[in-house]
Amino acid sequence: MPDVVKIFALSTCPYCRRTKRFLSEKNVEYEAVDVDLLDDAEQERVLEEIEEMTGRHSFPVVVVGSEIVVGHDEEKLKKVLGL
Amino acid sequence: MTDGPPARVFCPVCSARFPPKEDVAEGKLVRCSVCGQLLVLRAGNGEWSGERYAQLTDDEIRDRVNGFAGLRDYHFSEMKEEILEGLLAKRDAFGDFYCPCRVEHNSDYQCPCKPTRGGDVERHGKCHCGLFLKGMKRNRSALAI
DSSP: OOOOEEEEEOTTOHHHHHHHHHHHHTTOOEEEEEGGGSOHHHHHHHHHHHHHHHSSOOSOEEEETTEEEESSOHHHHHHHHTO | OOSSOOSOEEOTTTOOEEOOSSOOOTTOEEEOTTTOOEEEEEEETTEEEEEETTTTSHHHHHHHHHHHHHHHTOEEOTTHHHHHHHHHHHHHHHSSOBOTTSSOOSGGGBSSOHHHHTTHHHHHSBOTTSOEEOOOOOOHHHHHO
């Protein structure tokens, strides 16, 4: 079974939009979380999770199994997604 | 108000009190030398303050980022239009032109954000969201040939 692709994004971030568009164009199914639209408690929890994974608060963060891609990087995405 | 140029004008965008470069008068337009915001001068309470020109409009943020880039001799990312769309989305969702690439929405992150006003572009070559890029230095010897 393929890994679930998850993207942590900001609804206003142009790089996040590009990453979502790239995944859609490649017919990759993904679960997106717009962190800025979460309620305060949930946002705090998710930001802690992101900081633990990446050491910072930069967006987008794409998680594919144990692989993490920070920022809009099509070459890295192709590699981790086997495209 | 006393005669002569005032010591400072308060900018409501970046909260700086900056020295205006020219004579001031009620209703005159001046540009904040710290964040690039265009301001309508207002006298009151013994000091000059600025009212945001075209507040919260597309024109305001376009003029501000162009003004800031001009003041610092920065140039823009090829993603300028997408980043401006993000700034407008931030205004619609959170009330003002906060950096679209940050989760925070408070006055420190009004575009240009506090780290950018404080020299991040000089240090890192670009601001956090990549809107402002460090300008290329002119090669004077090459120009002289």
